[in-house]
Amino acid sequence: MGFAPRYHRSEGARRRAGRWRRAALAALITGAVVLPLSGAVRPEIPAPPPASLAPLSASTLDEAYAANRANAAEAARMAAGHHDRARAATDRSLAAPARHLLAFDGRGSGQVTEVLGDLGRADRIAVLVPGSDTSLDTYGRFHAAAAALYGQLVRQAPAGTRTAVVAWLGYETPGTVSTTVTTTGRAEQAAPRLRALVSGLRAIAGDGPRLSLLCHSYGSVVCGRAAAGLAVDDLALVGSPGTGADSAAALRTRARIWAARGGDDWVENVPHLSADLFGTTVGFGTDPVSPAFGARVFAAGDGGHSDYFRPGTTSLTNLARIVLGETKAVTHD
Incomplete structure:
Protein backbone atom coordinates (compact mmCIF):
# COMPACT_ATOMS: atom_id res chain seq x y z
CA MET A 1 0.00 0.00 0.00
CA LEU A 37 -2.45 -11.52 14.67
CA SER A 38 1.31 -10.91 14.70
CA GLY A 39 3.65 -7.98 13.99
CA ALA A 40 6.15 -7.73 11.17
CA VAL A 41 9.82 -8.21 11.98
CA ARG A 42 11.95 -5.13 11.32
CA PRO A 43 15.73 -5.09 11.00
CA GLU A 44 17.59 -3.50 13.87
CA ILE A 45 20.00 -0.97 12.38
CA PRO A 46 22.10 1.02 14.85
CA ALA A 47 21.66 4.78 14.96
CA PRO A 48 21.87 7.54 17.56
CA PRO A 49 18.77 8.62 19.49
CA PRO A 50 16.94 11.58 17.94
CA ALA A 51 18.42 15.03 18.45
CA SER A 52 17.23 17.09 21.40
CA LEU A 53 15.38 20.09 20.02
CA ALA A 54 13.91 23.31 21.34
CA PRO A 55 10.12 23.68 20.93
CA LEU A 56 9.40 24.21 17.25
CA SER A 57 8.63 27.73 16.09
CA ALA A 58 9.45 29.84 13.06
CA SER A 59 12.55 31.12 14.86
CA THR A 60 13.88 27.62 15.69
CA LEU A 61 13.33 26.00 12.29
CA ASP A 62 16.89 26.42 11.02
CA GLU A 63 18.27 25.10 14.30
CA ALA A 64 16.04 22.02 14.06
CA TYR A 65 17.01 21.40 10.44
CA ALA A 66 20.73 21.58 11.29
CA ALA A 67 20.43 19.30 14.32
CA ASN A 68 18.51 16.66 12.40
CA ARG A 69 20.93 16.76 9.48
CA ALA A 70 23.80 16.20 11.94
CA ASN A 71 21.90 13.30 13.46
CA ALA A 72 21.34 11.77 10.00
CA ALA A 73 25.06 12.11 9.24
CA GLU A 74 25.92 10.24 12.45
CA ALA A 75 23.32 7.59 11.59
CA ALA A 76 24.99 7.19 8.19
CA ARG A 77 28.34 6.55 9.86
CA MET A 78 26.84 3.98 12.22
CA ALA A 79 24.96 2.21 9.43
CA ALA A 80 28.15 2.05 7.36
CA GLY A 81 29.95 0.55 10.35
CA HIS A 82 27.15 -2.03 10.51
CA HIS A 83 27.85 -2.81 6.82
CA ASP A 84 24.41 -1.63 5.71
CA ARG A 85 25.44 0.34 2.66
CA ALA A 86 21.90 1.07 1.46
CA ARG A 87 20.78 2.55 4.77
CA ALA A 88 24.02 4.52 5.06
CA ALA A 89 23.41 6.02 1.62
CA THR A 90 19.85 7.01 2.54
CA ASP A 91 20.96 8.61 5.81
CA ARG A 92 23.79 10.41 4.03
CA SER A 93 21.42 11.87 1.45
CA LEU A 94 19.15 13.16 4.22
CA ALA A 95 22.14 14.83 5.86
CA ALA A 96 22.80 16.96 2.76
CA PRO A 97 22.70 20.75 3.35
CA ALA A 98 19.68 21.20 1.09
CA ARG A 99 17.45 18.83 3.11
CA HIS A 100 15.06 20.29 5.69
CA LEU A 101 14.25 17.70 8.36
CA LEU A 102 11.76 18.56 11.08
CA ALA A 103 12.44 15.20 12.71
CA PHE A 104 14.75 12.24 12.15
CA ASP A 105 15.17 8.86 13.85
CA GLY A 106 17.46 6.40 12.10
CA ARG A 107 16.87 3.52 14.49
CA GLY A 108 15.13 0.36 13.31
Missing part, protein backbone atom coordinates in the same frame (compact mmCIF):
# COMPACT_ATOMS: atom_id res chain seq x y z
CA GLY A 2 3.01 2.29 -0.36
CA PHE A 3 4.40 4.46 -3.16
CA ALA A 4 5.94 1.67 -5.26
CA PRO A 5 7.08 2.93 -8.70
CA ARG A 6 5.25 1.40 -11.68
CA TYR A 7 6.19 3.73 -14.50
CA HIS A 8 8.13 1.39 -16.80
CA ARG A 9 5.87 -1.64 -16.85
CA SER A 10 3.64 -2.59 -19.76
CA GLU A 11 -0.10 -2.19 -19.39
CA GLY A 12 -0.58 -5.96 -19.51
CA ALA A 13 2.03 -6.56 -16.84
CA ARG A 14 0.47 -3.88 -14.66
CA ARG A 15 -2.96 -5.44 -14.89
CA ARG A 16 -1.63 -8.97 -14.20
CA ALA A 17 0.25 -7.67 -11.16
CA GLY A 18 -2.85 -5.80 -10.05
CA ARG A 19 -4.98 -8.95 -10.26
CA TRP A 20 -2.39 -10.92 -8.29
CA ARG A 21 -2.19 -8.29 -5.56
CA ARG A 22 -5.97 -8.00 -5.36
CA ALA A 23 -6.31 -11.73 -4.83
CA ALA A 24 -3.43 -11.87 -2.37
CA LEU A 25 -4.69 -8.98 -0.25
CA ALA A 26 -8.26 -10.26 -0.19
CA ALA A 27 -6.96 -13.64 0.98
CA LEU A 28 -4.78 -11.96 3.59
CA ILE A 29 -7.69 -9.98 5.06
CA THR A 30 -9.91 -13.06 5.09
CA GLY A 31 -7.16 -15.00 6.82
CA ALA A 32 -6.66 -12.28 9.39
CA VAL A 33 -10.20 -12.81 10.62
CA VAL A 34 -9.47 -16.40 11.61
CA LEU A 35 -5.72 -16.45 12.26
CA PRO A 36 -3.80 -15.02 15.22
CA SER A 109 12.92 0.92 10.27
CA GLY A 110 13.42 4.66 10.74
CA GLN A 111 11.25 7.77 10.80
CA VAL A 112 11.69 11.15 9.16
CA THR A 113 9.65 14.32 8.69
CA GLU A 114 10.91 16.40 5.78
CA VAL A 115 9.86 19.83 4.55
CA LEU A 116 9.85 20.92 0.91
CA GLY A 117 9.44 24.68 0.55
CA ASP A 118 9.53 27.55 3.04
CA LEU A 119 7.40 26.28 5.92
CA GLY A 120 7.71 29.42 8.01
CA ARG A 121 6.23 31.65 5.29
CA ALA A 122 3.85 29.24 3.53
CA ASP A 123 0.22 30.16 2.84
CA ARG A 124 -0.72 26.59 1.86
CA ILE A 125 0.74 23.52 3.59
CA ALA A 126 0.16 19.89 2.60
CA VAL A 127 1.06 16.96 4.84
CA LEU A 128 1.57 13.60 3.12
CA VAL A 129 0.73 10.56 5.26
CA PRO A 130 2.08 7.34 3.71
CA GLY A 131 0.76 3.80 3.70
CA SER A 132 2.34 0.43 4.26
CA ASP A 133 5.90 -0.60 3.41
CA THR A 134 7.21 2.95 3.84
CA SER A 135 10.44 3.20 5.84
CA LEU A 136 13.87 4.75 5.53
CA ASP A 137 14.74 1.86 3.24
CA THR A 138 11.98 2.88 0.81
CA TYR A 139 11.98 6.59 1.61
CA GLY A 140 13.16 7.59 -1.85
CA ARG A 141 9.82 6.80 -3.47
CA PHE A 142 7.90 8.63 -0.71
CA HIS A 143 10.14 11.66 -1.15
CA ALA A 144 9.53 11.49 -4.91
CA ALA A 145 5.78 11.70 -4.28
CA ALA A 146 6.25 14.73 -2.03
CA ALA A 147 8.53 16.38 -4.58
CA ALA A 148 5.99 15.77 -7.36
CA LEU A 149 3.25 17.38 -5.27
CA TYR A 150 5.45 20.35 -4.39
CA GLY A 151 6.33 20.88 -8.03
CA GLN A 152 2.65 20.73 -8.98
CA LEU A 153 1.76 23.25 -6.29
CA VAL A 154 4.43 25.66 -7.49
CA ARG A 155 3.08 25.41 -11.04
CA GLN A 156 -0.59 25.77 -10.11
CA ALA A 157 -0.37 28.32 -7.29
CA PRO A 158 -1.62 31.83 -8.05
CA ALA A 159 1.02 34.54 -8.10
CA GLY A 160 2.14 35.43 -4.60
CA THR A 161 0.89 32.19 -2.98
CA ARG A 162 3.63 30.36 -1.09
CA THR A 163 3.44 26.61 -0.58
CA ALA A 164 5.13 23.88 1.44
CA VAL A 165 4.86 20.10 1.58
CA VAL A 166 5.61 18.03 4.68
CA ALA A 167 6.50 14.38 4.01
CA TRP A 168 5.58 12.73 7.31
CA LEU A 169 7.02 9.28 7.90
CA GLY A 170 6.30 9.63 11.59
CA TYR A 171 5.13 6.12 12.44
CA GLU A 172 6.09 2.50 11.90
CA THR A 173 4.04 1.52 8.88
CA PRO A 174 2.73 -2.03 8.51
CA GLY A 175 3.95 -4.40 5.83
CA THR A 176 1.59 -4.91 2.91
CA VAL A 177 1.89 -8.68 3.27
CA SER A 178 1.27 -8.86 7.02
CA THR A 179 -1.66 -9.10 9.37
CA THR A 180 -0.83 -5.67 10.83
CA VAL A 181 -2.05 -4.08 7.59
CA THR A 182 -5.57 -5.39 8.24
CA THR A 183 -5.96 -3.83 11.69
CA THR A 184 -6.09 -0.36 13.17
CA GLY A 185 -3.29 -1.03 15.66
CA ARG A 186 -0.49 0.85 13.89
CA ALA A 187 -2.89 3.70 13.07
CA GLU A 188 -3.91 4.06 16.71
CA GLN A 189 -0.24 4.30 17.69
CA ALA A 190 0.42 6.83 14.94
CA ALA A 191 -2.59 9.11 15.48
CA PRO A 192 -1.25 11.01 18.53
CA ARG A 193 1.98 11.65 16.63
CA LEU A 194 0.10 13.05 13.65
CA ARG A 195 -1.93 15.29 15.94
CA ALA A 196 1.32 16.49 17.54
CA LEU A 197 2.73 17.27 14.10
CA VAL A 198 -0.29 19.37 13.18
CA SER A 199 0.02 21.25 16.48
CA GLY A 200 3.69 21.82 15.75
CA LEU A 201 2.96 23.12 12.27
CA ARG A 202 0.42 25.55 13.69
CA ALA A 203 3.05 26.71 16.20
CA ILE A 204 5.45 27.37 13.33
CA ALA A 205 3.10 28.85 10.74
CA GLY A 206 0.20 30.16 12.85
CA ASP A 207 -3.50 29.75 12.19
CA GLY A 208 -3.46 31.69 8.91
CA PRO A 209 -2.13 29.11 6.42
CA ARG A 210 -4.47 26.57 4.86
CA LEU A 211 -3.45 23.08 6.04
CA SER A 212 -4.38 19.86 4.23
CA LEU A 213 -3.75 16.19 5.02
CA LEU A 214 -3.26 13.93 1.99
CA CYS A 215 -3.56 10.35 3.19
CA HIS A 216 -2.56 7.42 0.99
CA SER A 217 -3.68 3.83 1.49
CA TYR A 218 -3.15 2.72 5.13
CA GLY A 219 -2.25 6.35 5.83
CA SER A 220 -5.97 7.10 5.52
CA VAL A 221 -6.57 4.83 8.52
CA VAL A 222 -4.03 6.93 10.44
CA CYS A 223 -5.78 10.13 9.36
CA GLY A 224 -9.14 8.69 10.33
CA ARG A 225 -7.89 7.92 13.83
CA ALA A 226 -6.34 11.41 14.19
CA ALA A 227 -9.11 13.46 12.57
CA ALA A 228 -11.36 14.33 15.50
CA GLY A 229 -10.98 18.01 16.34
CA LEU A 230 -7.83 18.35 14.24
CA ALA A 231 -7.01 21.90 13.07
CA VAL A 232 -6.89 21.14 9.34
CA ASP A 233 -8.96 22.50 6.46
CA ASP A 234 -9.05 19.52 4.10
CA LEU A 235 -8.48 15.80 4.44
CA ALA A 236 -8.03 13.82 1.21
CA LEU A 237 -8.13 10.01 1.17
CA VAL A 238 -6.58 8.32 -1.88
CA GLY A 239 -6.37 4.59 -2.50
CA SER A 240 -8.06 4.09 0.86
CA PRO A 241 -9.13 0.69 2.22
CA GLY A 242 -11.32 2.61 4.72
CA THR A 243 -10.79 4.86 7.70
CA GLY A 244 -12.16 2.77 10.53
CA ALA A 245 -15.25 5.02 10.54
CA ASP A 246 -18.65 4.33 9.02
CA SER A 247 -19.01 7.80 7.52
CA ALA A 248 -17.24 11.11 6.97
CA ALA A 249 -19.39 12.63 9.71
CA ALA A 250 -18.13 10.00 12.15
CA LEU A 251 -14.59 11.37 11.77
CA ARG A 252 -15.77 14.39 13.80
CA THR A 253 -13.66 16.98 12.03
CA ARG A 254 -14.39 20.44 10.67
CA ALA A 255 -12.21 19.60 7.65
CA ARG A 256 -13.76 18.88 4.30
CA ILE A 257 -13.38 15.17 3.54
CA TRP A 258 -12.34 14.17 0.02
CA ALA A 259 -11.85 10.69 -1.45
CA ALA A 260 -10.62 9.25 -4.74
CA ARG A 261 -9.61 5.93 -6.23
CA GLY A 262 -7.85 5.29 -9.53
CA GLY A 263 -9.46 3.09 -12.13
CA ASP A 264 -6.71 0.44 -11.88
CA ASP A 265 -6.28 0.50 -8.09
CA TRP A 266 -6.41 -3.03 -6.65
CA VAL A 267 -7.67 -1.68 -3.30
CA GLU A 268 -11.14 -1.53 -4.89
CA ASN A 269 -11.40 -5.28 -4.32
CA VAL A 270 -10.36 -5.22 -0.67
CA PRO A 271 -13.38 -6.34 1.41
CA HIS A 272 -14.88 -3.35 3.22
CA LEU A 273 -15.56 -5.00 6.53
CA SER A 274 -14.92 -4.29 10.18
CA ALA A 275 -14.97 -6.91 12.91
CA ASP A 276 -13.71 -7.28 16.45
CA LEU A 277 -11.42 -10.26 16.98
CA PHE A 278 -9.97 -10.92 20.42
CA GLY A 279 -10.05 -7.22 21.25
CA THR A 280 -8.54 -6.15 17.90
CA THR A 281 -10.48 -4.42 15.11
CA VAL A 282 -9.91 -6.13 11.76
CA GLY A 283 -10.82 -4.22 8.59
CA PHE A 284 -11.66 -0.57 8.08
CA GLY A 285 -15.38 -0.31 7.38
CA THR A 286 -17.19 1.75 4.76
CA ASP A 287 -15.55 2.40 1.40
CA PRO A 288 -14.62 6.13 1.39
CA VAL A 289 -15.62 6.59 -2.27
CA SER A 290 -19.07 5.07 -1.72
CA PRO A 291 -22.11 7.35 -1.41
CA ALA A 292 -22.76 5.84 2.02
CA PHE A 293 -19.54 7.33 3.39
CA GLY A 294 -20.41 10.87 2.34
CA ALA A 295 -17.03 12.22 1.22
CA ARG A 296 -16.54 14.60 -1.72
CA VAL A 297 -15.42 12.11 -4.38
CA PHE A 298 -13.01 13.55 -6.94
CA ALA A 299 -11.52 12.21 -10.17
CA ALA A 300 -8.24 10.26 -10.00
CA GLY A 301 -7.95 9.02 -13.57
CA ASP A 302 -7.21 5.43 -14.51
CA GLY A 303 -3.99 4.98 -12.51
CA GLY A 304 -3.09 2.26 -10.05
CA HIS A 305 -2.50 2.19 -6.33
CA SER A 306 0.92 3.83 -6.52
CA ASP A 307 0.09 6.44 -9.17
CA TYR A 308 -1.78 9.17 -7.28
CA PHE A 309 1.26 11.47 -7.10
CA ARG A 310 2.65 10.67 -10.54
CA PRO A 311 3.37 13.85 -12.55
CA GLY A 312 0.79 14.61 -15.22
CA THR A 313 -2.05 12.66 -13.62
CA THR A 314 -5.58 13.85 -12.95
CA SER A 315 -5.19 12.82 -9.32
CA LEU A 316 -2.12 15.01 -8.74
CA THR A 317 -3.79 18.00 -10.40
CA ASN A 318 -6.87 17.63 -8.23
CA LEU A 319 -4.86 17.11 -5.05
CA ALA A 320 -2.97 20.33 -5.75
CA ARG A 321 -6.28 22.15 -6.28
CA ILE A 322 -7.51 20.88 -2.90
CA VAL A 323 -4.34 22.05 -1.15
CA LEU A 324 -4.54 25.47 -2.82
CA GLY A 325 -8.19 25.88 -1.82
CA GLU A 326 -9.33 25.93 -5.44
CA THR A 327 -12.11 23.49 -4.63
CA LYS A 328 -14.53 24.72 -7.30
CA ALA A 329 -11.99 23.63 -9.92
CA VAL A 330 -11.69 20.06 -8.57
CA THR A 331 -13.01 17.56 -11.12
CA HIS A 332 -15.39 14.93 -9.79
CA ASP A 333 -16.15 11.36 -10.75
